[in-house]
Amino acid sequence: MKPIKVGLLGLGTVGTGVVRIVENHQEDLKKQVGSEIEIVKIVVSDVNKQRSIAVAPDKLTEDAWEVIRNPEIDVIIEVIGGTTTTKEYIVEALNLGKHVVTANKDLMALYGGELLEIAQRNSSDIYYEASVAGGIPIIRTLVDGFSSDRITKIMGIVNGTTNYILTKMTQEGASYADVLKEAQELGYAEADPTSDVEGLDAARKMAILARLGFHTNVDLNDVSVKGISSVTKEDIQYAKRLGYQLKLLGIAECDENQVSVSVQPTMVSNSHPIASVNGVFNAVLVTGEAVGETMFYGAGAGELPTATSIVADLVAVSKNMKLGISGKRVNAMYKPTVLKTDEQISSKYFLLLEVADRAGVLAQITQELAKFDVSLQSVLQQANEHSNTAEIIVITHDASKAAITSLLETFNSMDVIHQVKSVYRVEG
Amino acid sequence: MKPIKVGLLGLGTVGTGVVRIVENHQEDLKKQVGSEIEIVKIVVSDVNKQRSIAVAPDKLTEDAWEVIRNPEIDVIIEVIGGTTTTKEYIVEALNLGKHVVTANKDLMALYGGELLEIAQRNSSDIYYEASVAGGIPIIRTLVDGFSSDRITKIMGIVNGTTNYILTKMTQEGASYADVLKEAQELGYAEADPTSDVEGLDAARKMAILARLGFHTNVDLNDVSVKGISSVTKEDIQYAKRLGYQLKLLGIAECDENQVSVSVQPTMVSNSHPIASVNGVFNAVLVTGEAVGETMFYGAGAGELPTATSIVADLVAVSKNMKLGISGKRVNAMYKPTVLKTDEQISSKYFLLLEVADRAGVLAQITQELAKFDVSLQSVLQQANEHSNTAEIIVITHDASKAAITSLLETFNSMDVIHQVKSVYRVEG
Known part of the structure; x- marks a missing residue:
């Protein structure tokens, strides 16, 4: 069976991990994919640099475009990072019908929609498991x-x-x-x-x-x-x-x-x-x-989990090639994007207020809460020892983000509240 | 596009969940698979029984073989349980080139190897995600x-x-x-x-x-x-x-x-x-x-998680059909089974002993531990208030199962040890 040929962009710690895993697991990978996986070219910034692994010198090159445009290469693995030149590399690779595996979350977060579309148009795969939580599939x-x-x-x-x-x-x-x-x-x-x-x-x-x-x-x-x-x-x-x-x-x-x-x-x-x-x-x-x-x-990260994740994607992409189903992964974003308004975003909140330590303050605060329809799960007041201030901790029931924003504006304008010290969302 | 036709064996709570999900998610499923998924026949033990969902009467049958052998049906979902007749059903379905989705852990635990082989021989899929931890893929x-x-x-x-x-x-x-x-x-x-x-x-x-x-x-x-x-x-x-x-x-x-x-x-x-x-x-x-x-x-279980898991498998199996890659899932058991010996199985242990409450007992026990090369992580002795016995709790470092077995035999023969009350493996 014809081997799957891979071009690797980048030989930092993650890239090195990828090379190691592909070498060490050759037998297992072959059993899973049905043919050998071979890293034929590796793009580095300096071919003469000392490295922690032995790589045949003719595999190394400083010319990324040479690798991207090499008609022999089936899959590009990108571990150099960045979003400008890297995007050009990946777009070109996809347009040439190559498949791409990347760990680049910045790229996928910024241009994911666009890249997935280009991939689909070219029946190419783009896999990016390692971009989020490397050790978790x-x-x-x-x-x-x-x-x-x-x-x-x-x-x-x-x-x-x-x-x-x-x-x-x-x-x-x-x-x-x-x-x-x-x-x-x-x-x-x-x-x-x-x-x-x-x-x-x-x-x-x-x-x-x-x-x-x-x-x-x-x-x-x-x-x-x-x-x-x-x-x-x-x-x-x-x-x-x-x-x-x-x-x-x-x-x-x-x-x-x-x-x-x-x-x-x-x-x-x-x-x-x-x-x-x-x-x-x-x-x-x-x-x-x-x-x-x-x-x-x-x-979440680490060289080996990330490299493992990349090689798992490489296996998936290689299987798709052998099966002739590249570019068919269903990740269509077929729904229009409608964002919730602040009125619709709801959660519990923790509020920490520094207030004047005198009678009636808590009552004033709870009145404001009621006014904005924010109900209390618990409230705790304690005096500060060295000043005539007190701290009030409020945990609310579910309230809308809009209500909390308005409430905080009111709190900031109230004389008895010296400071809204902290506001946190609460879960669980 | 030709719809995927499904025969469902069983309409208990899980089966009912499957019917509901397939109906409610028809649009989403169609987008994922590329064609409709239709449950065309359901095998029940009594077609006249009252049910919590409306099912067209002509879909129900009491004859499982009729459904298994129906050439129109592409996929059999099995949620009746059991391992004898059910196995015959599934073997026949696979031999007829149908794909199978099952939640039957007993069947898969007992005959998994055999069934996977039959499936592979017939280029059929057998998926069984719901058989282990329904809510976890x-x-x-x-x-x-x-x-x-x-x-x-x-x-x-x-x-x-x-x-x-x-x-x-x-x-x-x-x-x-x-x-x-x-x-x-x-x-x-x-x-x-x-x-x-x-x-x-x-x-x-x-x-x-x-x-x-x-x-x-x-x-x-x-x-x-x-x-x-x-x-x-x-x-x-x-x-x-x-x-x-x-x-x-x-x-x-x-x-x-x-x-x-x-x-x-x-x-x-x-x-x-x-x-x-x-x-x-x-x-x-x-x-x-x-x-x-x-x-x-x-x-781990529950009707909805299990039914969801089954429908996820149904989606995977249906996609494979459309892509022409049925029976190609790699789950080959290509390694010979070599079991570890008790000498090779190693872990920490917790031991709870009831012993005579007198001087020197702990020393005797720790000597025996040393003899069997079991080292201590911690040990705790406390007297029982109402008797002249004491309890000794030992937590060991990693020890072989064989060493612990021999140690316990020795403990059982020692006069100062009245009883080995508990033995547990320790993790973490």
Whole structure:
């Protein structure tokens, strides 16, 4: 049988992992696909660089276009990242009828709709399991496993860096700044951590998941995003005391074809399975109308999980080639995108207010809550020892985002409320 | 496009769910498959029985063979259960080139290897996702998601009834007998609960999972099984005190192509993600060489999750038909089955001993442990208030099953040890 020929763009840690897995599992892969899989060309930035694996020098090249346009090559694996030149590479590869496997979440979040269309037009496959939660086969699960159900909610911890930081803050009572510094030293956070800590990375992944789950082309700009950089030690302590864990959650919901997608630090009840997902682990909870809650848990990133995920996609793409069914994966976004309004987005909220410590304040606050039709699940007031202020913690029942926004505006204008210190969504 | 024609064997709660989902999701299914899916015949035991759904009378029949042999029908869905006549039905359907979707774990555990072979010979599909953990797409995950990795361990809570019982015993301090009775009243346990509580149901599911994960034909007789009927309140209390949850775990392991599969009540460390899986929920933790630990959590059974799972299989089978790739799913058991010996099966153990309350007993016991090369993680002795006996709790480091068996024989022959009260495997 003719071998499947692969061109690999990038030989960093993930690319190296891909080469290793394809070599070490050659026998197993052959049994699954029915023919050999051979990485024939690898694009690197410097062919003379020292590497941790032995690669035949004639396989290495610095010319990506040469590889993309090589008529011998069936599949392009892209692990170089970036969204401009990389997009050109991938578009050209698809237009030439090659299949593409990528781990590039930025690319898929920004141009996923467009790329899927180009692929379909050319009967090419584009697979991207590794772009979201490397160690969890969540994309194939959404595409295949839920084919007979309607997904109503996808909620998850999809960024390992922020989960590591929040876990450490919770377990050690440490501050955000200290834990971030430690995470950077350990290599869990980038020197410029913005994309992770401000929730942008999670937003990209949630856009990808929402599209697959709800069959509608959610734009990255449709995702409402808040990161963890303003989470305080105090917030974490309150969460703990009240039986919650503070987690950066991506939440995508769909009711009657109206969707909302958001990323924000969220108080998760200890009894909820997602509350015990700690450290760099990821978890995605999918709620189906019929199947109820299903949770997928695993490593979010890391070279080996990501490389494994890429090779699993390579196997799927190779099988499709052998079977002559390339480009037929059903991931059509056949529904128009209708976003929920703030009136329609509903959840419980945690509010932490600093107020004047005098009689009648709590009554005033609860009156405002009632006015905006926000009902209380619990309320707690405690005096500050060293000042004439008090803190009030409110947990609401389900309230609309619009009501909470109006309520907070009113709170900000009230004299007895010195400060709205924290506002968090509550789940579970 | 020609519709896919389905014959349904059985119209109990799951069968009814299948009919409802296929009707309600007709539009979505059509978009996914490319043609309509039509249930044309339903086999029931009494066509005149009152039913909760409206079914055209001419669709109902009491003659299963008529449906199996109907040349119009493409796919048989089997939800009648049983393993004798049902097996004949399925063999005939496959031999006639029809595809089969079944939720029948007993059938697949007993005759899976044989049925897969018959299917392959006839280029027919046989899909059985609903046979294990209805609400978790674990079978397709093992088949597709881990195709590029080597699975070394599959560990799970795969029986909801026993997990419900153990959860209640833990949360309420209730006895096994009381909780079983309650579970029977609530319909969570059968009138004859043997298959669940003695671990047989879990063993069947583990045999199915081990075959898929390790590519080897694990026989049901190869599974070592112990149920929960002898678990005491005291065991649960000790587990709690020591930071463990007692769970009925199925554990399948594979090292260098040698496998072991077992089901037994196991102490699971609270910090392990499986420890927080409570009630009727199921969870399966899959460890891949590269990907590390991945856990899948969801409803284990229930009409809707099971029916949803069946329809997802129906979608997959229908897509394969349209694509002309039926019978090509790779689930080959291409490796010979080599079982681990008791010397090779290794884990930590919890031992609860009733001993004479006098000096030197602990020393004697630790000497025996050393003799059998079993090292201690922790040991705890406490006197019984109302007798001159004491209890010793030992948690070992990793020890071979063979060493523990010999050790227990020795313990049983020692005068100072009145009774080996409990022995549990420990995980996490």
